[in-house]
Structure formats: structure tokens, C-alpha cells
Amino acid sequence: MTLLLPQSDWREIVDAFSRSQAIIQFKPDGTILEANENFLRTFGYSLDEIKGLHHRMFVDPDYAKSSDYERLWIALAKGEFQSAEFARIAKGGKEVWIQATYNPVISRSGTVRKIVKIATDITEKKRKALEAQGQIDAINRSQAVIQFDLDGTILDANPNFLKSLGYELSEVKGKHHSLFLDPEDRNKPEYKAFWRKLGEGAYQSGEFRRRHKDGRDIWILASYNPILDAAGHPFKVVKFATDVTSEKLRNAEYEGQIAAISRSQAMISFTREGIILDANENFLRTTGYSAAEVVGKHHRMFVSPDYAQSKEYASFWKELGDGKHTSAIYQRYGKSGDPIWLQATYNPIFDASGRLIKITKFATDVTQNMKSRQTAIAAAEETLGTVEQTVASAREITGSAQDVSRGMDEAQRAVDDMQTRSEAAGRSTETLRNAAASMDDVVQLISKVADQINLLSLNATIEAARAGEAGRGFAVVANEVKDLASQTSQATTRIFAEIEEMQTVAGAVDEALKAIQSSITEVQELVQGTSTAAEQQCAATDEISSKLMLASENVASVCSNLDNWVVGMENRRKSERTRVHQHAEIRFGDNEYLQCSVRDISETGARLHLTNAGNVPSQFTLHFNDGKAERSCRLVRRDGDNIGIEFVKNVLALSA
Numbered sequence: 001m002t003l004l005l006p007q008s009d010w011r012e013i014v015d016a017f018s019r020s021q022a023i024i025q026f027k028p029d030g031t032i033l034e035a036n037e038n039f040l041r042t043f044g045y046s047l048d049e050i051k052g053l054h055h056r057m058f059v060d061p062d063y064a065k066s067s068d069y070e071r072l073w074i075a076l077a078k079g080e081f082q083s084a085e086f087a088r089i090a091k092g093g094k095e096v097w098i099q100a101t102y103n104p105v106i107s108r109s110g111t112v113r114k115i116v117k118i119a120t121d122i123t124e125k126k127r128k129a130l131e132a133q134g135q136i137d138a139i140n141r142s143q144a145v146i147q148f149d150l151d152g153t154i155l156d157a158n159p160n161f162l163k164s165l166g167y168e169l170s171e172v173k174g175k176h177h178s179l180f181l182d183p184e185d186r187n188k189p190e191y192k193a194f195w196r197k198l199g200e201g202a203y204q205s206g207e208f209r210r211r212h213k214d215g216r217d218i219w220i221l222a223s224y225n226p227i228l229d230a231a232g233h234p235f236k237v238v239k240f241a242t243d244v245t246s247e248k249l250r251n252a253e254y255e256g257q258i259a260a261i262s263r264s265q266a267m268i269s270f271t272r273e274g275i276i277l278d279a280n281e282n283f284l285r286t287t288g289y290s291a292a293e294v295v296g297k298h299h300r301m302f303v304s305p306d307y308a309q310s311k312e313y314a315s316f317w318k319e320l321g322d323g324k325h326t327s328a329i330y331q332r333y334g335k336s337g338d339p340i341w342l343q344a345t346y347n348p349i350f351d352a353s354g355r356l357i358k359i360t361k362f363a364t365d366v367t368q369n370m371k372s373r374q375t376a377i378a379a380a381e382e383t384l385g386t387v388e389q390t391v392a393s394a395r396e397i398t399g400s401a402q403d404v405s406r407g408m409d410e411a412q413r414a415v416d417d418m419q420t421r422s423e424a425a426g427r428s429t430e431t432l433r434n435a436a437a438s439m440d441d442v443v444q445l446i447s448k449v450a451d452q453i454n455l456l457s458l459n460a461t462i463e464a465a466r467a468g469e470a471g472r473g474f475a476v477v478a479n480e481v482k483d484l485a486s487q488t489s490q491a492t493t494r495i496f497a498e499i500e501e502m503q504t505v506a507g508a509v510d511e512a513l514k515a516i517q518s519s520i521t522e523v524q525e526l527v528q529g530t531s532t533a534a535e536q537q538c539a540a541t542d543e544i545s546s547k548l549m550l551a552s553e554n555v556a557s558v559c560s561n562l563d564n565w566v567v568g569m570e571n572r573r574k575s576e577r578t579r580v581h582q583h584a585e586i587r588f589g590d591n592e593y594l595q596c597s598v599r600d601i602s603e604t605g606a607r608l609h610l611t612n613a614g615n616v617p618s619q620f621t622l623h624f625n626d627g628k629a630e631r632s633c634r635l636v637r638r639d640g641d642n643i644g645i646e647f648v649k650n651v652l653a654l655s656a
Helices: 007-020 037-043 067-077 123-142 159-165 189-199 245-264 281-287 311-321 367-564
Strands: 022-026 032-035 082-089 095-106 112-121 144-148 154-157 204-211 217-228 234-243 266-270 276-279 326-333 339-350 356-365 578-588 592-601 605-609 619-624 631-639 642-647
Touching: 007 037, 022 037, 037 095, 037 112, 067 082, 067 095, 067 112, 095 123, 123 159, 144 159, 159 217, 159 234, 189 204, 189 217, 189 234, 217 245, 245 281, 266 281, 266 339, 281 339, 281 356, 311 326, 339 367, 592 619, 605 631
Parallel strands: none
Antiparallel strands: 022 032, 022 112, 082 095, 095 112, 144 154, 144 234, 204 217, 217 234, 266 276, 266 356, 326 339, 339 356, 578 592, 578 619, 592 605, 605 642, 619 631, 631 642
């Protein structure tokens, strides 16, 4: 049916089109005849630049040479109408998309006089459409997508969705969404309300449990998106989903583990600055606080005031704020002010971008355990002190035994000298006896000679008497000889008596020397026995001393191992400690002092034991009783009868 209008009406219609549309006219072979301002503005040309040129100037060179392009103009030359979206090339190579119709103008004779192209620039719309399509394609590549009618009937599903649920498209298309639910969930009021809201255009999203074709549960993170028509009415629902089954199971495992930890351990969370965010019942029960008393407060409420103001404490929170994990046994204080011991880990928690969001502490109350350990340490240290005193006593005994041994050696030498002198005296006595015996023989000889002289004098007297007067002088001589012989006889008698007495004395001396030699022999044997016993005692005492030293080292090792359980991360010493047991004095104020014993020591500090540790001030001087230089000290930890100190100046000669 041909619409007949007056010529003026047709012109008005053409003018109206020309004002709103881009219009260009071609010969049937594609040569440009005319173009309006809208077309020229859209493509960036003037009329002089395009008039008389071929349409191919607006298309890609490859397309201009193609058979498709050739068929387009053949069809138009035959009078066949063409309408579509076309990609064209504007001046400067710019791509332009147009929604256009190629309209053959036919003469009364039925031949095509020219081609009129009426176009609309849809470049921006096309760009947005392509962008949207690109996004949809990207979503289809990465996500599970399914489309429903408003009542839940499945219209379409992409391969990702079908793969996640284990179906083919033919198995789900036309079926209801309830196919993916457990039978007991399909008739629940919540499920019906879910689809009613979607039908009303309400968006739905969340994690949903769905049923795989093989019956197992899967979890999806999904959004149900009602699609609206031009009038704003929903006409279908598109669901975008991601299979999060693995993440859900992993998170469920993590949550289960955290829940289990929360049931069995004390938990508390802090900001990176140490402000308390929350705490579970175990932690609150351990410290004696309520949640309202701790949330919003700083962690320092659980530590001693001195430690809270220390550089170590500031460094502790700085390292946590830097994301460093710490783990140790820590001394803290509950609401009552009593010390509690926690075996704990401080765990920095990061978000997906690696930003620290909080610090969570997991702790176990080991107060009773630590008290038992500290009791064991005290007992071991007392044992160590006893053993060290015993070692000192053993050393004194060894010294005494060595003195005895040296005395016995000197006595042995003295007795040996006495034995030598006694033997010499015996030999002298024997010589004296022999000399007396020789003298006896001489005296006997003299006695015999005297007797002979006496006999001769007697015979001479007799012969003188016979001679009468003539022998008177001879008689006088004989008489004198007789007197001399008599005197000699008397003298020899006395000599005999003296020699006999000398022999008696020599015999007595000999017997006495023999008795002395016997006594000296007994003394020698006694001295040798005593010396041997002293040497054996020295050896035994040395062995005892060595074993006591080994026992002392073992007890010190036990003390050190036990003490290592008591040292928290904040209080861990900066250098290796040496176990000692030395007496010292804490001096402060106006000549005030407290007796203490140093139990272990390092280059930077020490641990002291004393019965009145509560009276120790925060600053004092430590005086060593063995003559070491005094040290200025700062109190860093107080625990029962033990205190931890830090030397103000880190110069200390370790005790051996």
C-alpha cells in the first residue's frame, strides 16, 4: 500500500528526518551524491571532501575488497532494502557505529535511481553495549550463571553452572529451581518467600547450600538479580554464583578449630596499640575481670607498673605492631593483684591486603605449674647451696689431711733419724764393751805380773834373810817392790771393779738402746701407717670433692633448666646467665641494707633470693661479699622470694 501525501508534506517529512538523522545519498554503484550536516558532522568531513567519491571510503579496506561488501551493493542496486548496525570509518581513522537503513529509491519505471541512507550515531551506545557484553562474557567465563522465570523455572544455564551442579542443560531447562534443594527444604515457607520477593523485584544474595546431582552438598556465594523491562517491571531472574564449597569447608574447619581453642584456652584480642577489643570467658575467669572492665582498656592493666613504663614493654608492643609473632610463658596480674602465669602466643592477624587488623592472644593458665616449678627451683637451689658448702668442707678436710700427711712425712724423717742415731749409739756401746773387755785382759795381765812381782819380792826377801846382813839392802828393795806389787794388785782390783761396773752400765745401755730401737720401729710402723692412711684419706676426699663438684654442676643444671620455664619473653635476659650461689647485700637509703643471695648472674642482670623481697626498692646498690665492685641496679621483676634485676651499667666480671 502506497501512502499518498501532498508534495509539501513529503518535504516537511524529509526536513524533519534531516534535522534528526544523518542522511547521505549514493548512486546505485555507491558514488556519493549528497550528505546532510548531521552525516558530515558525524564523520568529520565537509561535503566537498566526499562528494563524487565511493562509499568504500567509510569502511575498512579489507571489508571494501570482500565479497560481502560487493553483495551489499548488488542487493541495493536491485532495490533490496538493507538495515543493521554498521561499523564505519570516520575521518582520521576513527571508528563510528551507526544504526542505518539503506533505502533504494525506485523510479516509476521500476529502476533504482539512487540509494538514500538514513543513520543514527550509536557509537557511545555500542561502546557501552560492547563493554556490557564483555563484562557478561567475562562473568560467564569465571562464574556460574543461570536464568529463571519469575516463578523459578529454569530458562538457561552456562557451562560453569552446569559443571558445578553436575547436570547437562537438557536435564535442568524447564525444571524448577527447587531441583537444587534438599526435599525437606523445598516446601518451607522461607523458600516460598524467597521466590516471592524475587518476583517482586527484590535482589537476594548470600551463601546458599545447594544439592549436587550426586546428592552431596555444595556451597555457593550467589546473587539473584531481577531483570527489569523498560517499564521497570521484572521479567526474569539472573543468578551469578561462585562455588565456595572448598572455602566453606575450610572456613568451617577453621571456625571449628577456633571454637575448640576458645573452649579450652583463654583468648583476648587487641588493636596494634594494645587496646583490648574482646576477651572470652576463659580469659575473664583466669584474670577475674568482666568484659566491661577490660574492653577498651590497654593491655598494661595486666602487668606491673614498673614493667608497663619500661622500654622492654614498649618494644614488645612495637614488635607486635610490626607483625612479629611472639610466644613464651608470661607473668601477668589478675584483678586481685596476685601474679598469674600464662603460656601464651601473641598472633598478629592480617586482612586480605596484608594490613594488620588486630592481635589475638591464645593463653593457658600455668600458674600452679609454675608455682610447683618455682618450689622445685627453690629446693634445688637449697640443695645446690648445701652441696657447695659440702664441697667447701671436703676441700677443708682435704687440706687438713694433706697437712697431716706432710706432718707424718716430717715425723717419718725424724724417726728415721732417731733410728740412725740409735743404731750409731748401739754400735758405740758395743765398741765400749769391746774396749772394756780388752781393758779387762790388760788388767788381768797386769794382775798376773803384779802377782809374779809379789812372788819374786817374797823370794827376794827370803833370800835376803838367808844372806843376813849382806842381803839387808836387797831386802829393802824387795820390800819396796812388794809394796809396789801390792799397790798394783789393789789398783787392778779397783780397775776390775770399775770395768765390771762399766760393762754392767754398757749392758744396761745396750738393753735400753735395743728397747729404744724396738720403740722406734713401732713408731716407724705407726708413722708409715698414719701417712698411708692420710694419703688414702686425701685420695678419698679428692674423689668425694670431685663427685660433689659434679653433683653441684648437675644440681645447677637442674636449677637452670627449671628456671628457663619461669622466664617470660619480656623478662628474657639479654645475655647468657651463670648459675651461682653467692651472698650479697642490697643497699639503699640511709645505710639501710637487706641480706640476699645471688642465684644466677649475667653481664646485664641477675636474679636475687631473699625472704623480704617486698621491701626491695625499685633502685638500689648491690654489694658483693666476695669483694667485687658494687653495682647500681634496677628492679624489673618481683616474684615471691625472688627478684629480677637489671644492672644500670653493663660492665660485670662474671663470677667463676
